[in-house]
Amino acid sequence: MSQHDNQRPEPQRTPLKESAFEPYEVNRPIPVLVLAVTVALVAWGVYTLWADSGPSTEAAAEAEAPVAGIDSDPAIADNPSALVSAGSTIFAANCATCHQANGSGISEAVPPLVGSRYVNGSAETPVQILLHGIKGRIEVAGNSYDGRMPRFGETLTDQEIAAVVSYIRQQWGNSAAFVEPAFVAQQRDRFAADRGPWNGGAELEQVTGVPARLARATDTEASQ
Amino acid sequence: MSLTIGSMMALSFVVSLIALAFLIWAVASRQFRMDQGDAELIFPGGEGGDHQPDDPTSFGFREKAEPGEGTDTRHRMLLFALIGFGTFWLVFGSIFGVIASLKLNIPDWLSGSAPMTFGRVRTVHLNTVIYGWLSLAGIAVAMFIIPRIFKTHLRGVNFGWAGLVLWNIGVAAGAWAIATGWTDGMEWLEIPRPIDIILAAGGACFAIPLVMTALKRNVHHIYVTGWYYLAALVWFPVLFVLGNLPMHSGVQQATVNWWFAHNVLGLWLTPIGVGAAYYILPKIIGKPIYSYRLSLLGFWALALFYSQVGMHHLIGGPVPTWVVTLSVVQSVMMFVPVIAVAVNQHVLWATNLWAFKQSLPLRFVAFGAVMYTLASFQGSMEAVRAINTVTHFTHYTVGHAHLGAYAFVSLVLFGTVYYMMPILTGRLWPAPKLISLHFWLVAIGFGIYFISLTIGGWLQGLAMLDASRDWLESMQLTQPYLRGRTLGGTLMTLGHAIFAINLVSLLFASRREATPAATGAPATTAG
Amino acid sequence: MNKIFPLAVVAFAILAFATLMLVILPAAQIRTVAPAEGLEPYTPAEARGRQHYVDLGCYYCHSQQPRSPEQAPDLQRGWGRPTTPSDYVYDNPHLLGTMRTGPDLMNVGVRMPSQGWHLTHLYQPRAIEPTSIMPAYPFLFEVKQNPDEDDVIVPVPPEYAPENGGTVVAKQSALDLTDYLLSLDRNYPAKDWELRDLGYDREEAR
Numbered sequence: 001m002s003q004h005d006n007q008r009p010e011p012q013r014t015p016l017k018e019s020a021f022e023p024y025e026v027n028r029p030i031p032v033l034v035l036a037v038t039v040a041l042v043a044w045g046v047y048t049l050w051a052d053s054g055p056s057t058e059a060a061a062e063a064e065a066p067v068a069g070i071d072s073d074p075a076i077a078d079n080p081s082a083l084v085s086a087g088s089t090i091f092a093a094n095c096a097t098c099h100q101a102n103g104s105g106i107s108e109a110v111p112p113l114v115g116s117r118y119v120n121g122s123a124e125t126p127v128q129i130l131l132h133g134i135k136g137r138i139e140v141a142g143n144s145y146d147g148r149m150p151r152f153g154e155t156l157t158d159q160e161i162a163a164v165v166s167y168i169r170q171q172w173g174n175s176a177a178f179v180e181p182a183f184v185a186q187q188r189d190r191f192a193a194d195r196g197p198w199n200g201g202a203e204l205e206q207v208t209g210v211p212a213r214l215a216r217a218t219d220t221e222a223s224q
Numbered sequence: 225m226s227l228t229i230g231s232m233m234a235l236s237f238v239v240s241l242i243a244l245a246f247l248i249w250a251v252a253s254r255q256f257r258m259d260q261g262d263a264e265l266i267f268p269g270g271e272g273g274d275h276q277p278d279d280p281t282s283f284g285f286r287e288k289a290e291p292g293e294g295t296d297t298r299h300r301m302l303l304f305a306l307i308g309f310g311t312f313w314l315v316f317g318s319i320f321g322v323i324a325s326l327k328l329n330i331p332d333w334l335s336g337s338a339p340m341t342f343g344r345v346r347t348v349h350l351n352t353v354i355y356g357w358l359s360l361a362g363i364a365v366a367m368f369i370i371p372r373i374f375k376t377h378l379r380g381v382n383f384g385w386a387g388l389v390l391w392n393i394g395v396a397a398g399a400w401a402i403a404t405g406w407t408d409g410m411e412w413l414e415i416p417r418p419i420d421i422i423l424a425a426g427g428a429c430f431a432i433p434l435v436m437t438a439l440k441r442n443v444h445h446i447y448v449t450g451w452y453y454l455a456a457l458v459w460f461p462v463l464f465v466l467g468n469l470p471m472h473s474g475v476q477q478a479t480v481n482w483w484f485a486h487n488v489l490g491l492w493l494t495p496i497g498v499g500a501a502y503y504i505l506p507k508i509i510g511k512p513i514y515s516y517r518l519s520l521l522g523f524w525a526l527a528l529f530y531s532q533v534g535m536h537h538l539i540g541g542p543v544p545t546w547v548v549t550l551s552v553v554q555s556v557m558m559f560v561p562v563i564a565v566a567v568n569q570h571v572l573w574a575t576n577l578w579a580f581k582q583s584l585p586l587r588f589v590a591f592g593a594v595m596y597t598l599a600s601f602q603g604s605m606e607a608v609r610a611i612n613t614v615t616h617f618t619h620y621t622v623g624h625a626h627l628g629a630y631a632f633v634s635l636v637l638f639g640t641v642y643y644m645m646p647i648l649t650g651r652l653w654p655a656p657k658l659i660s661l662h663f664w665l666v667a668i669g670f671g672i673y674f675i676s677l678t679i680g681g682w683l684q685g686l687a688m689l690d691a692s693r694d695w696l697e698s699m700q701l702t703q704p705y706l707r708g709r710t711l712g713g714t715l716m717t718l719g720h721a722i723f724a725i726n727l728v729s730l731l732f733a734s735r736r737e738a739t740p741a742a743t744g745a746p747a748t749t750a751g
Numbered sequence: 752m753n754k755i756f757p758l759a760v761v762a763f764a765i766l767a768f769a770t771l772m773l774v775i776l777p778a779a780q781i782r783t784v785a786p787a788e789g790l791e792p793y794t795p796a797e798a799r800g801r802q803h804y805v806d807l808g809c810y811y812c813h814s815q816q817p818r819s820p821e822q823a824p825d826l827q828r829g830w831g832r833p834t835t836p837s838d839y840v841y842d843n844p845h846l847l848g849t850m851r852t853g854p855d856l857m858n859v860g861v862r863m864p865s866q867g868w869h870l871t872h873l874y875q876p877r878a879i880e881p882t883s884i885m886p887a888y889p890f891l892f893e894v895k896q897n898p899d900e901d902d903v904i905v906p907v908p909p910e911y912a913p914e915n916g917g918t919v920v921a922k923q924s925a926l927d928l929t930d931y932l933l934s935l936d937r938n939y940p941a942k943d944w945e946l947r948d949l950g951y952d953r954e955e956a957r
Binding site (some may be wrong): 239242253314325328329330331332335336337338340341343344346347367405406407408410411438439443445446451454455459463464466472473474475476477478479480481483487491510522527531532534535538539540541542543544547548550551552599613616617618619621622688689690691695696698699700703708726 | 752753754755758759760761762763765766768769770772774776777778780781782805806807808809810811812814816818819822823824827828833834835836838839840841842843844845846847848849850851852853854862876877880882883884885886887888889892945946947949950951
């Protein structure tokens with residue numbers, strides 16, 4: 001390809017200086033199409049403003065902050081599989097960020113739920129931890145953790161706690177019994193709602209009897 | 225209260241519409257006198273005859289051409305210094321951009337020291353390319369074009385030198401402050417307030433010569449480029465001062481933040497780019513702009529609508545609904561000025577495609593002008609709530625920002641610098657092939673960059689909206705696209721290095737008469 | 752057009768009008784909102800930590816503005832309820848953010864209440880999430896052979912432990928930053944609901 005392909009004549013043999021042409025604008029009217037688009041956009045804008053601002057004034061006043069959680073539907077209360085499936089939603093929303101979706105916890109920071117003797121032992125332990133939260137040293141599956149878990153006694157209902165505890169006790173290879181809402185209600189009545197978080201594995205041992213320390217070799221779910 | 229707010233929002237839109245209607249009426253009924261006579265005096269013979277593209281880059285000069293007609297040595301030296309420092313900041317800022325991009329690929333690279341952490345490298349990149357490269361090169365272009373369209377010489381050159389010194393001190397100090405952790409902590413407003421004072425003083429020094437020159441003009445009619453530049457000189461100081469006042473907090477500060485940040489794009493960088501394109505396109509092609517009335521519509525509608533779009537950065541956020549909706553509507557109304565400018569500029573180059581083969585600067589400028597249209601269309605669409613839900617908080621937005629600030633403004637500035645330097649120096653670009661290489665590097669690099677982020681960002685947004693997918697997936701799936709960004713950014717940075725090499729090589733080029741055979745062919749040899 | 756002065760005046764007036772709409776009127780509406788009940792001013796340590804959050808540029812990747820459930824599943828992800836201006840009264844500079852290269856952090860103190868977790872995560876995010884692309888901040892920590900009594904020891908998995916042995920200890924900056932992160936809690940009921948963008952809530956309602 002060479003410059004001879006151009007429709008233009010070949011560049012002049014004498015070099016040019018900058019041409020005397022200075023840009024200007026021709027006095028043409030605005031194309032009708034541009035005006036039509038403008039009118040259409042104006043119409044859209046008016047509609048959007050009207051549609052968006054109309055209901056806002058009344059609706060806004062009544063709007064309320066949404067709340068997470070499942071309804072306390074009596075139909076699921078006695079049905080283990082419904083309870084577990086409701087539990088998975090609650091788990092995803094409230095627990096998975098720390099304990100991870102697969103229950104493996106976070107290395108050095110958050111204890112695993114898989115194979116934890118606190119989860120799989122007596123149901124009162126996980127329920128009490130959820131109701132009141134826990135802080136301080138705790139040993140799970142051979143590792144030691146020193147964190148803080150918030151309490152869910154206020155934010156979750158008895159049925160929701162039953163659902164999520166049932167869920168974690170039957171997921172990822174765990175196979176402990178499911179928990180009924182009535183059991184949670186019973187556990188809730190044992191201690192004052194504002195008693196504060198459990199003080200690590202040591203205090204749990206006093207309340208639930210799950211030993212805070214085990215010999216390393218036997219500290220697995222299998223040994224329980 | 226809420227009722228009055230709702231009506232205020234409606235009022236604002238109505239005021240904008242009335243202004244628009246008045247503008248169209250005024251244009252149609254010739255309230256703005258078209259001084260065609262003036263224009264035609266300058267170029268007798270109507271719409272450009274059969275001549276070469278007015279592009280010394282490709283066609284050289286008359287024997288023993290005097291450098292830079294209409295400029296004196298001090299004026300030329302000032303322009304060289306502005307472009308030189310601007311290019312320095314361009315290369316500097318691009319390298320930081322590539323480092324920041326690489327850090328998302330290799331997060332443990334260079335993580336040992338605070339100044340090289342992602343949050344600071346990214347910020348140094350943004351501030352040096354916006355305030356260093358785009359602003360300095362934009363001022364250089366304005367100081368080149370304004371005296372030409374006003375048929376006079378640049379006044380107050382010494383103010384320009386003072387501005388150059390102050391502005392460079394401000395940008396360098398700002399970059400240093402950000403790297404060491406001294407920041408105002410708002411996007412686009414990171415440079416600390418004491419340093420902002422230096423920049424404000426420097427900016428004033430830049431404005432004085434331009435305004436003085438405009439006041440001493442020797443033409444009656446102001447060419448469209450002049451409107452954009454003069455208005456930008458009014459807008460930017462107001463934005464910069466109000467945006468940096470330390471009197472805001474909480475969410476109210478966020479509204480000021482985005483009012484400023486989007487107006488810097490719309491009322492500072494956009495006028496720089498559109499104004500330059502309005503001058504360079506017809507100048508090189510040698511034919512006039514399509515319609516004066518469209519120019520008016522494009523300019524005033526830009527001012528009316530662009531100035532109110534900033535809150536689309538806070539859609540779905542903790543700010544009142546009415547102000548968000550107002551910005552959404554005004555964003556979509558931006559179609560009006562963009563279509564007006566698009567018709568004006570694209571009709572011109574699209575009917576003169578022959579000139580592309582012959583003029584390298586024209587390629588940059590026309591490419592940039594097309595990118596302005598695309599960036600604005602994309603921006604209008606992105607503000608629509610349904611689309612914003614997906615694209616907000618994702619890399620899609622980063623791609624869009626670079627489409628505007630880079631593919632549009634930077635490319636127009638590259639082309640303009642390539643056009644003006646031979647005129648100012650009386651020398652020819654020693655290696656036109658390197659200009660072509662620069663173009664292809666940045667065009668292909670940007671293509672990779674933009675397509676990667678657009679696809680990756682969109683998928684990221686969809687994943688984030690899908691409750692059944694872990695949030696982590698939305699981050700993980702972007703990783704191949706982020707590597708694409710690094711590749712594109714590296715190509716662009718290489719292009720900038722070539723740009724710098726071209727400028728340096730011009731220093732050493734001899735001022736000589738060039739034979740067209742040697743210089744007339746670059747466009748056709750480009751790959 | 753052939754007059755500079757009118758051009759400049761009208762250009763200025765248009766910007767002034769936009770400023771009225773986008774800055775002054777919203778300010779009149781939200782500048783004086785009272786803090787929501789449950790929102791506390793930052794303690795000195797939290798304020799210092801917030802300053803580190805700002806100067807390290809955390810807000811370029813982390814937003815602090817959960818969206819409404821009608822728009823996005825932010826609530827389900829544990830990021831908390833949508834926020835209103837009353838939740839930001841003590842924030843200067845604001846840190847709403849525009850990117851979610853990382854997750855929203857408005858309620859990270861509720862979601863991740865462990866100091867140890869944050870310290871480990873700041874020291875080396877990949878010790879906790881192997882695919883994370885967050886920067887590590889080793890310069891907020893120091894390695895001591897014999898930590899003092901009151902040093903806060905950071906648990907680090909063996910593969911990220913210091914090469915020459917020794918214990919990773921948090922500097923004051925890391926402790927402050929963690930204090931700030933733990934303070935991020937907008938878990939109380941929302942106030943002034945009508946002052947946030949409800950554009951999506953309505954679309955859902957229609």
